[in-house]
Amino acid sequence: MALTLVLHCTHCRDERDFQQPPCVDGHGLDCPEVACVECGSAVMVSWSEVVHEAEGSVDLATAV
Template identity: 50%
Template sequence: MSDLQTLPCPTCGEDADFEQPGCVDGHTADGGVCPEWACTGCGTALVIGDVHVPRRETWHRAA
């Protein structure tokens, strides 16, 4: 587990402590920071920061 951070929790309806669970998605494999945080009170998950969004690629077939 990582450091605690106080954030507004949409489920609890107030500021709550959030912690980072161990990253299983590979966000930290190259030294990056995992964007996932979980409320210590209710378990609501938040994604904070820069998240890679896959882009759609167009493939062309040669005739």
């Protein structure tokens, strides 16, 4: 299962699920790029601020 984050998508203008696409730069699971599953807009994330949950889904608004 792919890692899923709930983030605000500036293109969709709402909260959306973001997932890691396959990393072509060789970062593997540490790849900082995630993409909106609705529109495909990509963003970079700082993994030091992400809290991993057992289900693989994180809502960054409530994770702090």
